[in-house]
């Protein structure tokens with residue numbers, strides 16, 4: 001079979017395709033286009049197509065369509081058994097038809113609709129482990145000649161190449177999905193949150209995370225409420241040499257003023273009225289790991305002064321003790337406040353600000369990284385469906401458009417809430433535009449109060465009223481407490497009691 005100069009060319013092309021398939025060539029469509037095009041050129045077809053079988057729908061879809069009407073062909077699909085390609089898929093056998101008009105299997109609708117005269121077809125199945133996964137076909141042998149058995153043998157070789165490439169890509173994709181699922185489960189078992197993104201903007205943030213991860217410097221993570229600052233802190237920890245050590249999160253806004261020092265640095269028994277036992281501080285607990293101080297903008301000036309000393313000298317003293325302890329943890333900070341403005345207003349120490357701002361990481365708001373919305377939606381949807389034991393019916397295109405249009409003042413946290421709520425309200429697991437209730441998540445009287453007793457209803461009201469004030473103030477508890485006319489410590493207690501997490 002391999003004796004002419006033409007055959008030598010074919011073999012060279014096959015070798016080249018083989019090495020592409022064996023390399024880490026990840027663009028499957030480009031590879032399949034290359035294979036289909038080579039088959040067409042080397043066996044003298046005028047046009048060629050590669051169709052993939054969707055086993056669920058029992059239909060063949062055009063993955064590649066080359067030739068003068070290629071683009072027009074691509075919108076069609078064929079049922080199994082329909083047309084020459086459908087016959088090949090159904091019988092898992094190759095076929096040469098040199099006069100289509102005389103063959104009842106020929107399906108003329110596509111040719112007629114696109115205005116293309118088809119006279120001859122050569123088609124071969126693509127197989128993975130003997131099962132047909134699609135068809136590769138050539139249309140019209142050039143110069144009004146006929147397709148031959150030799151052409152068919154070559155087409156079968158190209159079909160095998162394509163099947164191999166598809167099989168590789170599917171195994172690769174499956175493995176990637178499994179690795180991602182395992183990573184998610186390992187991270188969430190260890191108390192870390194899986195992080196999803198697809199945007200260039202977030203990619204840039206992650207490249208900084210990787211670079212700072214390996215250093216031991218303290219880092220300041222900035223961004224609006226709900227953008228994922230805590231997750232960034234987790235990733236810095238995971239990228240660091242302390243990844244196996246503890247990751248200790250301290251929400252500075254949730255601690256009453258008088259407790260912060262003891263919480264961070266520890267105290268010895270009797271150092272103040274309530275100190276009935278020695279207490280180990282979070283800095284010590286975080287030894288050989290990372291301490292993440294969230295909402296740093298809420299710290300009092302007195303605590304800021306102590307923190308500055310910790311940063312500058314690397315030592316601290318537990319309350320009531322003269323013993324100096326060495327800081328053995330990596331320190332990360334985050335805030336959604338404008339620290340420069342707080343400095344101007346004299347609510348934040350300038351020297352501490354300069355000390356913190358050495359390596360700032362700015363996490364952009366969700367509205368500035370639209371490419372993340374579909375992946376995050378998908379992730380929250382799958383999680384919510386699994387937790388609520390509902391089928392994942394996917395999301396309608398109009399609903400996705402609405403998500404992409406929305407400004408997301410509460411960022412990723414708000415998106416998560418919107419999706420969870422839409423899943424609760426969806427009868428069949430499909431997320432539709434009207435089920436999203438964008439910007440209207442707080443109080444739906446009918447839904448929340450129905451059948452509840454007075455105390456419960458008051459609590460439901462309190463919870464939603466507080467959440468809406470917190471969101472209005474970017475979850476700043478000091479400002480919210482002032483707006484509500486209560487102490488910040490009382491607000492923290494209410495948040496704990498009413499299970500308001502963010």
Ligand SMILES: Nc1ncnc2c1ncn2[C@@H]1O[C@H](COP(=O)(O)OP(=O)(O)OP(=O)(O)O)[C@@H](O)[C@H]1O
Nearest residue numbers: 193194195196225226227228229230231336412413
């Ligand atoms: N890229 C992401 N992938 C998956 N989940 C995310 C992502 N970003 C944020 N989330 C989720 O959104 C919620 C808010 O994230 P996180 O608490 O990290 O935000 P934050 O910026 O620290 O907010 P705050 O300033 O209010 O403390 C969490 O439930 C988190 O798991």
